Amino acid sequence: MKPDVVRYAGAVLLFIVAFIAGREFGTKQERSVRSLLPQGEALHNSHGRHAAAGKNDPVRPFDETDQARLQVEHLSLQITSNARFDEFMDALRTWAVRNPEAALAFARERLNSWRSSLAVTAVLSDWANRDPEGAWKWASEKFHEDGIHIDPVLSEIGKTDVARASRYASEYAEKHPAQAREAYSSALRGILHSGNYDAALRLMDQAKLPPMSDGAEGKYALASAIASSWASYEPEKAAEWTLKLPGESIARDRSLVNVGQNWAENTPGQAAEFAAKLPNGLERDNTLTQVLTEWLRQDPSKAAEWMNLHQGDRSLDNAKAALTRNSDLLENHIALALSWAHSITDETVRRHNATALLDDWLQRDSAAAMNYLLHSPEISEDMRVRIIQSLSDLKRLPNIQ
Amino acid sequence: MKHSLVLLTFAVGAGFLAGHITRPDNEIVFRAEAPVVVGADATLEPPKEAGPEDGKEMGKFLPTVDKESALASAKVLSANLTSAAQLEKLFDLLRTWAICDPDAALAFALENLKLRRQEQAVRAMLGDWTERNPQAAWNWATNGNPQFVDAVLSQLGKTDGTKAWEFATAYAANHTNVARSTYVGALRGMTYAGDFANAARLLQEDKLLSAGDRTAVASLLIASEWGRNDPQGAAEWAGSLAKDDPIRERVLAQLGAAWSSVNPSGAAEFGAQLPIGEARREVVTRAINNWIDRDPIAVGEFLKNLPSSPDFDEAIRRFATHPTIVTETATAIGWAQLITDAEQRTQALVEIINSWMLRDSAAAAEYLQNTRDISPNLRAEIQGRIANQDLYSSRRD
Numbered sequence: 001m002k003p004d005v006v007r008y009a010g011a012v013l014l015f016i017v018a019f020i021a022g023r024e025f026g027t028k029q030e031r032s033v034r035s036l037l038p039q040g041e042a043l044h045n046s047h048g049r050h051a052a053a054g055k056n057d058p059v060r061p062f063d064e065t066d067q068a069r070l071q072v073e074h075l076s077l078q079i080t081s082n083a084r085f086d087e088f089m090d091a092l093r094t095w096a097v098r099n100p101e102a103a104l105a106f107a108r109e110r111l112n113s114w115r116s117s118l119a120v121t122a123v124l125s126d127w128a129n130r131d132p133e134g135a136w137k138w139a140s141e142k143f144h145e146d147g148i149h150i151d152p153v154l155s156e157i158g159k160t161d162v163a164r165a166s167r168y169a170s171e172y173a174e175k176h177p178a179q180a181r182e183a184y185s186s187a188l189r190g191i192l193h194s195g196n197y198d199a200a201l202r203l204m205d206q207a208k209l210p211p212m213s214d215g216a217e218g219k220y221a222l223a224s225a226i227a228s229s230w231a232s233y234e235p236e237k238a239a240e241w242t243l244k245l246p247g248e249s250i251a252r253d254r255s256l257v258n259v260g261q262n263w264a265e266n267t268p269g270q271a272a273e274f275a276a277k278l279p280n281g282l283e284r285d286n287t288l289t290q291v292l293t294e295w296l297r298q299d300p301s302k303a304a305e306w307m308n309l310h311q312g313d314r315s316l317d318n319a320k321a322a323l324t325r326n327s328d329l330l331e332n333h334i335a336l337a338l339s340w341a342h343s344i345t346d347e348t349v350r351r352h353n354a355t356a357l358l359d360d361w362l363q364r365d366s367a368a369a370m371n372y373l374l375h376s377p378e379i380s381e382d383m384r385v386r387i388i389q390s391l392s393d394l395k396r397l398p399n400i401q
Numbered sequence: 402m403k404h405s406l407v408l409l410t411f412a413v414g415a416g417f418l419a420g421h422i423t424r425p426d427n428e429i430v431f432r433a434e435a436p437v438v439v440g441a442d443a444t445l446e447p448p449k450e451a452g453p454e455d456g457k458e459m460g461k462f463l464p465t466v467d468k469e470s471a472l473a474s475a476k477v478l479s480a481n482l483t484s485a486a487q488l489e490k491l492f493d494l495l496r497t498w499a500i501c502d503p504d505a506a507l508a509f510a511l512e513n514l515k516l517r518r519q520e521q522a523v524r525a526m527l528g529d530w531t532e533r534n535p536q537a538a539w540n541w542a543t544n545g546n547p548q549f550v551d552a553v554l555s556q557l558g559k560t561d562g563t564k565a566w567e568f569a570t571a572y573a574a575n576h577t578n579v580a581r582s583t584y585v586g587a588l589r590g591m592t593y594a595g596d597f598a599n600a601a602r603l604l605q606e607d608k609l610l611s612a613g614d615r616t617a618v619a620s621l622l623i624a625s626e627w628g629r630n631d632p633q634g635a636a637e638w639a640g641s642l643a644k645d646d647p648i649r650e651r652v653l654a655q656l657g658a659a660w661s662s663v664n665p666s667g668a669a670e671f672g673a674q675l676p677i678g679e680a681r682r683e684v685v686t687r688a689i690n691n692w693i694d695r696d697p698i699a700v701g702e703f704l705k706n707l708p709s710s711p712d713f714d715e716a717i718r719r720f721a722t723h724p725t726i727v728t729e730t731a732t733a734i735g736w737a738q739l740i741t742d743a744e745q746r747t748q749a750l751v752e753i754i755n756s757w758m759l760r761d762s763a764a765a766a767e768y769l770q771n772t773r774d775i776s777p778n779l780r781a782e783i784q785g786r787i788a789n790q791d792l793y794s795s796r797r798d
Contacts, residue, residue, distance in 0.1 A: 081597075082626075083595055085630075112664065193484065193486055195485070196484075266517070267515070268516075
């Protein structure tokens with residue numbers, strides 16, 4: 001009986017030893033062969049994305065931690081272009097899959113501040129994607145004094161796990177009230193990225209933040225970020241929500257401007273119509289100016305066409321002033337820029353812009369500018385005298401001084 | 402005995418086999434051979450389905466999609482873009498589709514996306530296409546899509562700067578109104594790849610760009626990118642430019658600015674060696690601005706060794722009024738006295754004494770009344786300015 005026990009125990013022991021040997025066999029050989037491959041070959045998919053970037057990616061790191069570290073050290077000494085920096089980043093992210101803390105320490109200590117920040121953000125985002133808890137522990141506990149690293153972690157988690165991101169942000173905000181707003185904003189960034197606007201609104205509603213400077217509840221400090229992201233994709237819904245924010249508050253004003261800006265980036269004509277229908281007042285002026293400035297940047301002729309249909313609207317003055325500063329207009333269509341300046345309703349703003357335009361023109365083509373200034377029927381006599389006086393005060397009119 | 406031997410041999414064999422099969426690295430080996438799928442509705446197809454111009458890519462396991470289903474999926478996605486995540490999905494799908502049929506995918510983007518989204522999508526696809534087949538991408542851009550010429554050149558410049566420059570020169574010769582943006586496209590790729598010297602040489606030899614455009618391109622693109630990545634190399638190039646070359650001053654200033662953003666002490670040393678003039682003033686001032694918060698002591702050591710010159714006035718003023726120095730009033734005043742320009746010197750002294758007054762107004766007033774460090778005229782000037790400030794503040798209140 002006893003020899004049987006020994007025999008079977010021995011067999012089990014040998015099985016275990018052989019099992020371990022089997023797991024190890026071939027690994028080193030393959031690793032050494034694979035380590036000869038350029039990093040990019042093995043770790044990039046066809047779009048150049050890093051394999052470590054997502055938990056579902058098919059390729060996993062093959063390098064020993066030491067090898068990866070050496071590779072990072074080596075490449076860090078050869079960063080002489082953005083292409084080389086990208087290669088370095090690939091190696092760093094590969095190393096970070098095995099040892100994120102060491103990779104982060106390297107990125108923080110061995111790179112200049114500009115690159116360090118890029119590297120830390122990339123590594124932390126990857127880590128948060130693979131292991132949200134570990135990344136969050138590192139970012140929230142190790143650097144809790146200033147919270148400098150919580151943003152990439154919370155925003156990455158927010159993309160895929162709304163509940164966890166919301167919980168982390170709330171807990172962190174409670175522990176570190178001075179960084180509460182950053183924590184909520186970071187989580188919101190991820191949540192908004194995934195299009196989970198209802199969850200974003202819920203997080204805003206439960207956010208505990210100090211009151212805003214106008215006395216509005218602190219949670220509304222997060223409103224403009226929600227309005228921005230939402231308006232990029234569902235502008236009507238975002239606008240409807242924004243209009244329900246407390247009236248005459250900073251939060252509502254900022255949010256409306258952001259809705260206008262982001263809406264205008266995709267469908268500026270609709271954004272302009274929305275802004276034009278707002279009740280008269282500062283909110284309307286600010287939103288309309290933002291929308292038209294964005295539209296002018298993208299498509300000056302269409303924006304100008306729309307503005308022509310709304311001649312006489314005082315709240316377009318700021319947008320017209322912005323139009324007169326458009327560099328293309330200034331350099332190639334100065335007469336058109338001046339006619340916009342003359343259409344400004346407010347007399348002071350009109351004179352200021354016309355003077356600035358003529359000043360610019362005088363520097364480039366003084367004869368043409370002087371001819372316009374002295375003879376153009378677009379300028380009233382009273383305005384002509386005032387502009388000449390202003391330019392003379394600035395010593396810009398050598399010929400008539 | 403025989404039974405034991407068989408048992409033990411079996412245990413060893415089975416254990417080894419089980420261990421080897423289940424070792425984690427096997428997962429890599431098997432999966433690494435599978436094509437990578439990108440895009441929301443991408444389906445795997447054999448490489449033979451790839452488009453004709455991508456034939457040379459057969460061995461690379463490019464992701465491919467069925468053209469019909471790509472179109473259908475892209476339509477659905479683009480009509481329901483409700484988040485950034487969905488936009489990314491659409492872009493991924495378009496890029497995958499563009500591998501098989503770039504013309505169709507690009508046409509879809511031009512037709513169904515607008516403004517910035519259209520530009521982002523088209524540039525991404527064109528970048529990929531240029532990487533695979535530069536001539537085809539170039540033909541597409543130059544035949545009816547000139548707004549994307551620079552995107553092709555930018556990608557091509559990353560791998561073949563000289564060819565990108567040839568394309569750019571040929572195009573710019575017939576489209577002089579967009580010469581600058583065309584060259585910028587090629588140079589952007591070249592500077593990304595670190596091909597700075599070649600970029601600088603080609604720009605130097607160019608005959609199409611105006612002097613103003615050449616200065617802007619050289620300073621904003623080459624000097625700043627080269628300066629940030631390889632400041633010593635950039636400095637050699639800038640130093641080799643002829644003294645009367647109109648781009649020289651701007652290049653030096655831009656190089657200093659770029660250098661100081663990554664290594665302000667190095668940039669300060671470089672700036673101090675430049676000939677007297679605007680570039681020297683700008684580089685040293687900017688370097689000190691970037692350096693002073695990190696290491697004011699080292700900045701003091703550096704400034705000590707500079708010769709007296711108006712070029713360094715602003716840097717010294719910045720140092721003398723820096724929060725860590727200004728609290729040491731005597732030291733700060735000593736530094737301020739080194740400023741050569743009378744107006745800047747007075748302004749610095751006013752700032753220093755103002756700061757002292759906030760901390761100890763009686764001591765500051767007494768010092769101002771009795772000090773021999775400054776001339777009576779200067780004292781009167783400072784007292785006058787401080788009094789005016791008081792008047793201004795009380796009016797404002």
